Amino acid sequence: AGLAACGGGTTDQPADDGGDSAATGVTVRLGGLKGPTSMGMVKLLADNEAGTTANTYEFTMSGSADELTPKLLQGDLDILAVPVNLGAILAANSDGGVQLLAVNTLGVLYLTEKGGETVTDWESLKGQTIYAPGKGSTPEYALDYLLTQNGLDPETDVTVEWKSEPSEIVAAMAGADHAVAMLPQPFVTTAQMKSDKIKVRLDLNAEWDAVQAGSDAPSQLITGVVAARKAFIEENPEAVAAFMESYAASVEFVNANVDEAAELIGKYEIVPAAVAKKAIPACNITFLAGGEMRQALSGYLNVLFEQNPKAVGGALPGEDFYYGGN
Numbered sequence: 001a002g003l004a005a006c007g008g009g010t011t012d013q014p015a016d017d018g019g020d021s022a023a024t025g026v027t028v029r030l031g032g033l034k035g036p037t038s039m040g041m042v043k044l045l046a047d048n049e050a051g052t053t054a055n056t057y058e059f060t061m062s063g064s065a066d067e068l069t070p071k072l073l074q075g076d077l078d079i080l081a082v083p084v085n086l087g088a089i090l091a092a093n094s095d096g097g098v099q100l101l102a103v104n105t106l107g108v109l110y111l112t113e114k115g116g117e118t119v120t121d122w123e124s125l126k127g128q129t130i131y132a133p134g135k136g137s138t139p140e141y142a143l144d145y146l147l148t149q150n151g152l153d154p155e156t157d158v159t160v161e162w163k164s165e166p167s168e169i170v171a172a173m174a175g176a177d178h179a180v181a182m183l184p185q186p187f188v189t190t191a192q193m194k195s196d197k198i199k200v201r202l203d204l205n206a207e208w209d210a211v212q213a214g215s216d217a218p219s220q221l222i223t224g225v226v227a228a229r230k231a232f233i234e235e236n237p238e239a240v241a242a243f244m245e246s247y248a249a250s251v252e253f254v255n256a257n258v259d260e261a262a263e264l265i266g267k268y269e270i271v272p273a274a275v276a277k278k279a280i281p282a283c284n285i286t287f288l289a290g291g292e293m294r295q296a297l298s299g300y301l302n303v304l305f306e307q308n309p310k311a312v313g314g315a316l317p318g319e320d321f322y323y324g325g326n
Contacts, residue, residue, distance in 0.1 A: 026239035027056045031068045031080040034061060034270055035166075036105045036185060037224035038081060040285040042264035043250035054242035061270070063165065065137075072098065078232040079243065083138045085311050087225040088301055091321050092313025099230050099323045101244060103293050104251070106284035107205035107221030108184040109139055112191065112198050115178040119201040122150035126157050131169045131181035135162040138223060141304050141311050142204060143182055149211045173198060184223070186271045186279030193275065205284065212299075219299025223284070233323065240323075244289060251287040254280065294322045 032038035038061060048057040060077065062068050065086055071077040073094055081104055082090070090098040111130075113119045118128070125147070134140055140162075144154045152158065163169050166187035173179045174194050182204075183191060191198045208221035226247070233240050254261040258280045265280075266273030288296055304311040 024054050024236070024239040024242050026236050027058060028236075028239060028243060029058045029060070029076065029078045031060045031062070031071065031077045033065060033068070033081065034063050035187075036108050036283040036285060037083075038268075038270045039186075039261075039265050039276065039280065039283060040104055040251040040254050040287070041081070041247065042261060042268055042270070043253040044246045045268055046264050047246065047250075053246055055239050055246070059268075061268070072227065072229060075229065075231075077229075079226060079228045081224055081226050083134075084222045084225050084297070084300065085138050085141065085304055087227045088304075088312035088317050088321070090227055090313075091317050092315065094230075096318075096320060097230050098227050099233060100293065100297070100321055101226045101228050101233075101240070101289065101323045102247065103222055103224070103286060103288040103296055104226050104247075105222070105224035106286055107142070107203075107208060108223050108283055109142055109182055109204040109221070110185070110188050110200045110282075111180065111182050111202040111204065112173075112188060113178075113180050113201050114173050114176060114191075114195060114198045118178075119180055122147065122152060122202075122207075125180070126152060128180050129159040129161055131161050131163060131172055131179060133163050133166045133169060133182075133184070138304075139182060139184070141307055142208070142221060145303060145307055146204060146207050146211065150207075170194065185283045186275050188282070189275050189279040190271070193278070215299075217295070217299050219303055220296050222296060222300045225297070228323070248287045248289070251285055254285055290322075290324045297322070 032041055045059055047053045065082050068080055069082065069086060069090060072080045072090060087100050111119065118124060132139060132143060147154045166183055169181050169183060170187055170191045173181055173191055188200060205221050212218040258277060261280060262273045262277035265271060265276035301312050301316060305316050
């Protein structure tokens with residue numbers, strides 16, 4: 001169910017009558033998850049509240065992707081930030097009715113250890129129990145791939161104890177003398193703020209890059225994407241273009257103005273501001289669109305497909321999956 005915290009809720013911003021000369025007059029129903037996939041949106045949300053965006057946004061946030069993906073398929077949401085493999089599954093389940101607009105988060109997964117210095121490399125994980133979130137989603141496939149590529153069998157060499165949400169893992173680590181866990185940011189930061197004994201041992205982004213270094217077209221580890229209903233894109237091309245512009249500017253703002261962005265992230269109850277302030281630099285919030293998105297994503301989805309075709313909805317998505325990717 002994605003890299004999400006507990007809790008949720010809906011923040012419906014009132015429509016603003018302020019005079020934005022470039023206003024499209026379109027209300028966009030936007031969805032996001034608690035965590036990095038929504039952190040990059042906060043400047044867009046703040047501008048929307050101030051009435052300075054070209055579109056009007058109604059924002060719905062949830063702790064679980066399972067709550068929001070049906071709303072996109074049913075037409076109750078127009079644009080949704082989701083874990084990367086869910087984007088492909090949505091496209092498969094909608095007969096191509098969902099397109100990807102952008103990549104919004106690269107790898108945010110880290111292997112952490114509390115108490116002890118037993119984890120130094122992949123080989124040292126043999127025989128260990130690893131707490132992990134995201135069974136059946138990006139984290140599971142990334143972990144399995146990296147274990148396998150580094151000579152370990154995910155079935156027999158390690159014991160993975162799956163938890164439904166990262167916050168459960170943070171709680172489990174708090175009560176343990178020794179624990180190894182795969183956690184996404186900003187939950188690594190949350191855990192470290194509760195205990196100074198929790199250390200990052202492996203950055204899965206760097207580990208992925210190391211494995212991919214020799215391939216013809218190296219893929220990147222990707223966490224989150226922005227998907228939209230194709231019908232909405234076709235009916236509102238100007239509104240979608242305006243969204244892309246606002247979102248790209250929002251991501252740039254968040255990465256360049258960490259303190260201010262952290263306050264907004266706290267305000268919108270994505271994660272507390274103190275956590276966001278420490279976590280933003282490690283969250284790999286990005287905005288890749290067009291050909292850049294397609295290149296980064298197609299290789300990554302191919303890796304997932306080779307591991308488990310179900311991970312991407314049974315087949316690799318076609319060219320029309322990528323908005324503006326020609």
